[in-house]
Amino acid sequence: MSKRRSALPSALPLLLCLKRDGHALPLCGLGVPCPSPAKVENRPRNMRITRLAPSPTGALHLGNARTFLINWLLARQNNWKIVLRIEDIDGPRIKSGADQQAIEDLRWLGLDWDDGPIYQTKRLPLYQQATHRLLATGHAYPCICTRKEIELAASAPHAEDGAAVYPGTCRGRFSSIEAATASAERPPAIRFAVPDKDLIFTDVFRGEVTINPARQLGDFVIAKADGTPAYQLAVVIDDADAGITDIVRGDDLLDSTPRQMLLYQALGMAGQTPRYWHLPLIVGEDGRRLAKRHGDTRLSHYRDRGVPASRVLALLARWCGVGSVQHIALNAMLEQFDVARIPREHITFTATDDAWLQSAQISAR
Numbered sequence: 368m369s370k371r372r373s374a375l376p377s378a379l380p381l382l383l384c385l386k387r388d389g390h391a392l393p394l395c396g397l398g399v400p401c402p403s404p405a406k407v408e409n410r411p412r413n414m415r416i417t418r419l420a421p422s423p424t425g426a427l428h429l430g431n432a433r434t435f436l437i438n439w440l441l442a443r444q445n446n447w448k449i450v451l452r453i454e455d456i457d458g459p460r461i462k463s464g465a466d467q468q469a470i471e472d473l474r475w476l477g478l479d480w481d482d483g484p485i486y487q488t489k490r491l492p493l494y495q496q497a498t499h500r501l502l503a504t505g506h507a508y509p510c511i512c513t514r515k516e517i518e519l520a521a522s523a524p525h526a527e528d529g530a531a532v533y534p535g536t537c538r539g540r541f542s543s544i545e546a547a548t549a550s551a552e553r554p555p556a557i558r559f560a561v562p563d564k565d566l567i568f569t570d571v572f573r574g575e576v577t578i579n580p581a582r583q584l585g586d587f588v589i590a591k592a593d594g595t596p597a598y599q600l601a602v603v604i605d606d607a608d609a610g611i612t613d614i615v616r617g618d619d620l621l622d623s624t625p626r627q628m629l630l631y632q633a634l635g636m637a638g639q640t641p642r643y644w645h646l647p648l649i650v651g652e653d654g655r656r657l658a659k660r661h662g663d664t665r666l667s668h669y670r671d672r673g674v675p676a677s678r679v680l681a682l683l684a685r686w687c688g689v690g691s692v693q694h695i696a697l698n699a700m701l702e703q704f705d706v707a708r709i710p711r712e713h714i715t716f717t718a719t720d721d722a723w724l725q726s727a728q729i730s731a732r
């Protein structure tokens with residue numbers, strides 16, 4: 368059952384922070400100084416750190432598991448540190464107990480980590496401070512547009528993910544959050560103002576990627592109207608804080624990368640921008656990203672039916688370029704895994720794969 372979190376942060380601190388003609392006060396409404404840009408890092412130079420970051424909006428399925436597995440294999444082969452982070456700020460979509468389920472699923476595969484779990488919901492003041500800072504430095508502004516208004520904007524082009532590109536209606540429109548609130552009679556969302564220039568970065572898997580954030584993505588939300596931080600901002604604050612140097616994730620998040628890089632820059636942390644590894648996705652037979660519509664591919668589903676982890680790992684091994692085996696232990700995979708052999712194309716999960724997994728059921732567990 369989906370359970371709405373009751374502890375949504377209030378938008379009030381933002382109001383307090385900007386109450387004088389839109390200029391930030393030295394202390395924000397939370398009673399703490401607005402954050403300074405780059406943190407002094409307390410990790411050894413050259414140490415590489417990555418994170419496993421499940422979102423408890425549902426159980427881990429084979430697609431997520433394969434991303435986490437590759438992330439873990441890369442880390443353990445290269446002596447990177449691993450942080451476990453639970454991305455649980457997406458209030459209405461968070462499922463009660465799904466965090467524990469994700470931890471259990473990861474452990475069932477044999478994956479481990481050195482630090483965490485870190486819960487995003489325990490870090491809300493940090494995201495609010497960063498929002499203050501971005502407002503105060505002119506990198507962000509209040510927006511009172513509804514989703515419908517944005518979609519109806521006749522000229523609005525659509526980003527690759529299908530969402531309408533925000534047309535910039537509220538940029539420069541309000542002198543303060545209070546003014547925006549008074550105008551709409553409700554609290555505004557906060558958007559990041561993206562610069563109108565190409566951004567180029569090198570993805571370890573995809574190579575050089577060029578994107579024009581203004582044209583292709585638009586000004587994006589960093590804090591929702593209800594005061595909750597948006598994914599893009601929370602992730603950057605958390606990654607910077609934990610000293611994350613390498614982010615390994617599915618390439619459905621490729622569009623997030625320029626947004627996150629711009630946030631690093633605007634927060635004075637450009638030097639901490641991590642390396643990105645965007646992996647080709649696991650898709651269903653219809654070519655779409657593996658999801659519920661493709662049947663039950665949750666790890667717990669197979670585990671409950673008596674399919675051993677070694678069988679699931681064997682399917683994942685094929686998807687990681689390790690080769691075709693009937694069963695494989697995680698240690699063996701760690702020895703055999705070669706990042707250069709990861710398939711570069713999207714991989715299709717088929718009904719045959721599902722039957723193959725299920726055929727390994729063992730009666731006595």
Ligand SMILES: [Zn+2]
Binds near residue numbers: 510512535536538
């Ligand atoms: Zn707006």
